[in-house]
Amino acid sequence: xxxxxxxxxxxxxxxxxxxxxxxxxxxxxxxxxxxxxxxxxxxxxxxxxxxxxxxxxxxxxxxxxxxxxxxxxxxxxxxxxxxxxxxxxxxxxxxxxxxxxxxxxxxxxxxxxxxxxxxxxxxxxxxxxxxxxxxxxxxxxxxxxxxxxxxxxxxxxxxxxxxxxxxxxxxxxxxxxxxxxxxxxxxxxxxxxxxxxxxxxxxxxxxxxxxxxxxxxxxxxxxxxxxxxxxxxxxxxxxxxxxxxxxxxxxxxxxxxxxxxxxxxxxxxxxxxxxxxxxxxxxxxxxxxxxxxxxxxxxxxxxxxxxxxxxxxxxxxxxxxxxxxxxxxxxxxxxxxxxxxxxxxxxxxxxxxxxxxxxxxxxxxxxxxxxxxxxxxxxxxxxxxxxxxxxxxxxxxxxxxxxxxxxxxxxxxxxxxxxxxxxxxxxxxxxxxxxxxxxxxxxxxxxxxxxxxxxxxxxxxxxxxxxxxxxxxxxxxxxxxxxxxxxxxxxxxxxxxxxxxxxxxxxxxxxxxxxxxxxxxxxxx
Amino acid sequence: xxxxxxxxxxxxxxxxxxxxxxxxxxxxxxxxxxxxxxxxxxxxxxxxxxxxxxxxxxxxxxxxxxxxxxxxxxxxxxxxxxxxxxxxxxxxxxxxxxxxxxxxxxxxxxxxxxxxxxxxxxxxxxxxxxxxxxxxxxxxxxxxxxxxxxxxxxxxxxxxxxxxxxxxxxxxxxxxxxxxxxxxxxxxxxxxxxxxxxxxxxxxxxxxxxxxxxxxxxxxxxxxxxxxxxxxxxxxxxxxxxxxxxxxxxxxxxxxxxxxxxxxxxxxxxxxxxxxxxxxxxxxxxxxxxxxxxxxxxxxxxxxxxxxxxxxxxxxxxxxxxxxxxxx
Numbered sequence: 001x002x003x004x005x006x007x008x009x010x011x012x013x014x015x016x017x018x019x020x021x022x023x024x025x026x027x028x029x030x031x032x033x034x035x036x037x038x039x040x041x042x043x044x045x046x047x048x049x050x051x052x053x054x055x056x057x058x059x060x061x062x063x064x065x066x067x068x069x070x071x072x073x074x075x076x077x078x079x080x081x082x083x084x085x086x087x088x089x090x091x092x093x094x095x096x097x098x099x100x101x102x103x104x105x106x107x108x109x110x111x112x113x114x115x116x117x118x119x120x121x122x123x124x125x126x127x128x129x130x131x132x133x134x135x136x137x138x139x140x141x142x143x144x145x146x147x148x149x150x151x152x153x154x155x156x157x158x159x160x161x162x163x164x165x166x167x168x169x170x171x172x173x174x175x176x177x178x179x180x181x182x183x184x185x186x187x188x189x190x191x192x193x194x195x196x197x198x199x200x201x202x203x204x205x206x207x208x209x210x211x212x213x214x215x216x217x218x219x220x221x222x223x224x225x226x227x228x229x230x231x232x233x234x235x236x237x238x239x240x241x242x243x244x245x246x247x248x249x250x251x252x253x254x255x256x257x258x259x260x261x262x263x264x265x266x267x268x269x270x271x272x273x274x275x276x277x278x279x280x281x282x283x284x285x286x287x288x289x290x291x292x293x294x295x296x297x298x299x300x301x302x303x304x305x306x307x308x309x310x311x312x313x314x315x316x317x318x319x320x321x322x323x324x325x326x327x328x329x330x331x332x333x334x335x336x337x338x339x340x341x342x343x344x345x346x347x348x349x350x351x352x353x354x355x356x357x358x359x360x361x362x363x364x365x366x367x368x369x370x371x372x373x374x375x376x377x378x379x380x381x382x383x384x385x386x387x388x389x390x391x392x393x394x395x396x397x398x399x400x401x402x403x404x405x406x407x408x409x410x411x412x413x414x415x416x417x418x419x420x421x422x423x424x425x426x427x428x429x430x431x432x433x434x435x436x437x438x439x440x441x442x443x444x445x446x447x448x449x450x451x452x453x454x455x456x457x458x459x460x461x462x463x464x465x466x467x468x469x470x471x472x473x474x475x476x477x478x479x480x481x482x483x484x485x486x487x488x489x490x491x492x493x494x495x496x497x498x499x500x501x502x503x504x505x506x507x508x509x510x511x512x513x514x515x516x517x518x519x520x521x522x523x524x525x
Numbered sequence: 526x527x528x529x530x531x532x533x534x535x536x537x538x539x540x541x542x543x544x545x546x547x548x549x550x551x552x553x554x555x556x557x558x559x560x561x562x563x564x565x566x567x568x569x570x571x572x573x574x575x576x577x578x579x580x581x582x583x584x585x586x587x588x589x590x591x592x593x594x595x596x597x598x599x600x601x602x603x604x605x606x607x608x609x610x611x612x613x614x615x616x617x618x619x620x621x622x623x624x625x626x627x628x629x630x631x632x633x634x635x636x637x638x639x640x641x642x643x644x645x646x647x648x649x650x651x652x653x654x655x656x657x658x659x660x661x662x663x664x665x666x667x668x669x670x671x672x673x674x675x676x677x678x679x680x681x682x683x684x685x686x687x688x689x690x691x692x693x694x695x696x697x698x699x700x701x702x703x704x705x706x707x708x709x710x711x712x713x714x715x716x717x718x719x720x721x722x723x724x725x726x727x728x729x730x731x732x733x734x735x736x737x738x739x740x741x742x743x744x745x746x747x748x749x750x751x752x753x754x755x756x757x758x759x760x761x762x763x764x765x766x767x768x769x770x771x772x773x774x775x776x777x778x779x780x781x782x783x784x785x786x787x788x789x790x791x792x793x794x795x796x797x798x799x800x801x802x803x804x805x806x807x808x809x810x811x812x813x814x815x816x817x818x819x820x821x822x823x824x825x826x827x828x829x830x831x832x833x834x835x836x837x838x839x840x841x842x843x844x845x846x847x848x849x850x851x852x853x
Contacts (some may be wrong), residue, residue: 022576034595046848065807081818099724100726103723103727104723104726104727104730107727107730109731111730111731112676112730112732112733113730113732113733114730114732131715131716135716152782159661193735205719206718206719206723209684209716209718209719210717210718210723211716211719212716212721213680213714213715213716214714214716214717214851214852215717215847215848215851215852216851216852222681222683222684222719225683225684226684228592229588229589229591229592229683229684230588230682230683232591232592232595232616235747260763282735318560344815365681378596381596382596385596385597386600387601391582391600397643401527438553485557487555487559487724489722489725489726490555490556490586490720490721490722491556491559491561491562492725492742492745492804493561494725494726494729515687
């Protein structure tokens with residue numbers, strides 16, 4: 001065991017500190033709200049109904065996203081075509097859109113007066129009605145299909161090329177490959193993917209309401225909102241937030257318990273060639289799937305772009321200042337995410353001998369995404385207010401919270417890569433006496449580069465598009481781009497808002513592409 | 526050294542002049558302080574009269590504003606809170622965080638009598654359903670709307686000020702019959718959104734025939750966009766009023782300045798900015814009258830409003846009915 005005292009073990013205190021920071025941030029804010037509450041903490045019958053609906057819509061959304069993402073990821077994994085990289089980046093855009101923009105984009109395409117309904121009208125078919133549970137699931141699939149596809153695609157790319165080569169030389173067809181190579185990989189990747197999406201969907205509120213068609217689509221987050229602003233019942237808000245956290249913790253535990261660690265023996269990083277996928281039927285199917293997914297994800301983006309394009313020239317200095325501020329916040333968020341995610345991922349990989357501890361650490365981090373933004377914001381506000389002016393700290397706090405919120409996605413991408421690196425090269429590195437920063441520089445960072453780039457890209461884009469906690473802290477003169485967008489809309493300036501939406505979309509995509517690309521300069525994805 | 530000394534003197538001079546100027550902190554809602562909102566013009570006008578520094582802090586909407594003040598309690602740095610409406614003033618007064626206003630009696634141009642010893646109104650408007658002028662058979666009541674095939678988008682009363690306004694509108698008009706009106710309206714409601722912006726955006730995309738907004742909304746399209754295609758449907762039951770008010774905070778360290786601001790609020794310098802920035806009616810019509818275009822707006826014959834003391838109770842009953850009727 002002495003030989004294992006590499007840099008990874010040395011990082012453990014850092015990893016645990018990172019997890020502790022997340023715990024303090026979440027726990028601290030909920031406790032701050034609870035402490036400030038006066039009176040009892042009772043739940044009303046409709047709160048239980050909200051909890052049931054939250055679980056139902058989140059579970060359906062997560063399952064639908066993943067079930068649809070598997071064939072799309074498989075198609076993307078075994079096809080090479082011009083513009084594939086651009087398509088993969090573009091398809092990731094819905095995930096990073098501000099909610100209000102995405103809702104309007106979806107409505108422009110799939111709404112009662114949307115493009116699809118117009119087209120159906122030509123053939124005398126009644127317009128689509130997307131409102132209700134199906135609308136909620138549709139919107140959540142729109143948001144999360146790209147994330148699911150990317151995470152599953154990474155699983156596919158992690159299968160060493162040698163295996164496909166061996167399979168081909170043994171005459172394995174698509175069925176055999178699915179059974180021997182792909183299903184074990186999916187068994188390892190899917191539970192975590194389902195869980196992450198489930199957790200994101202539990203805090204959904206504006207989307208669930210707007211497309212849910214009415215109060216039947218009341219989620220826990222809406223109940224928290226009501227407790228906070230309608231009844232000013234902080235106790236109820238905090239208890240509901242705790243309930244949401246407990247639900248998420250259970251979901252995370254189940255997912256991590258169901259997931260089997262992939263066997264992480266690797267190959268020589270050759271480019272994968274898929275001899276099994278050359279049949280015409282499979283080609284047609286894959287092409288069809290990619291086209292369908294691209295249409296579903298890109299049409300609403302196109303609608304947003306078309307609406308915003310005529311306005312983009314009219315954007316004034318305030319918008320550019322807000323854009324600059326948002327980029328600054330996103331930059332800090334990326335640093336926060338990476339500074340926390342790297343030691344966390346390495347620690348979790350290093351704790352393979354103690355899986356329970358590793359799981360515990362992971363679950364704590366996943367809770368970040370499932371915590372009510374309103375409660376975190378309120379809690380932080382209450383914590384900061386006695387000591388400093390929250391308004392003056394608006395941007396740093398936003399950057400910190402956004403960075404922490406992106407952690408679960410970063411871990412989802414980095415833990416498998418870190419585990420694989422440790423399994424494949426850990427012994428070699430130890431036998432060579434490769435320790436300290438040299439090991440980090442020569443082994444860990446190069447092996448993790450792709451997932452680091454993806455995590456940074458996701459953190460930046462999420463931070464750019466997120467309204468997060470800034471609404472409670474915001475200084476009127478220091479708006480971020482999403483906040484400006486909401487304010488424009490609240491002041492009837494729908495056209496200007498459309499221009500800002502397009503700018504936000506372009507910035508998010510640009511930053512995402514740059515960072516993601518930076519992580520795989522010579523890699524083909 | 527010489528430069529350093531000069532620099533330090535210059536610095537301390539600015540520090541002193543900054544100290545000499547008292548600061549008035551006004552908490553308000555988001556859209557008030559944006560560059561196209563009333564905030565900038567009002568800040569400039571008031572600072573010309575007060576020899577002070579007026580600083581706006583924005584916090585969401587009216588309900589978020591009150592929640593923010595309650596979170597901060599007596600330690601708040603707010604001197605004035607601007608942007609509560611009559612549905613919130615009851616709860617706001619109960620917090621004990623507001624100081625009484627003892628200014629001169631003001632002749633308000635409100636559709637109702639105004640009596641309140643704490644809050645001062647600065648603008649008002651009627652809730653109404655906005656639709657395209659081209660819409661044939663626009664309904665003239667909730668009953669007619671419920672019986673029609675028209676589609677509407679509304680806001681959730683739990684998260685939106687207009688949503689709450691609609692809830693109280695139906696309650697004020699129909700009393701115990703409100704629940705059955707909602708039940709009949711349920712097939713007209715395309716969806717319920719979190720806030721006004723989503724709903725209005727969806728309406729502009731053609732997702733519904735009508736959207737809940739204000740009778741003054743068409744004025745924006747007419748004056749700012751030169752577009753007269755939007756109008757509102759007058760309802761025979763009457764229209765629910767929203768009166769927006771401001772109040773001085775009891776714990777303020779600038780009580781005179783806060784009072785001066787409330788006094789200033791009902792003068793022309795403030796009131797003349799309101800119509801074409803906040804798109805509401807001024808509480809005291811300025812000398813020059815209302816801007817051109819406001820004369821084209823629908824003016825309801827009956828104004829409905831729950832008194833501040835009754836709004837909270839009516840709201841809770843009405844919300845239960847609303848949830849029951851639409852949750853089916």
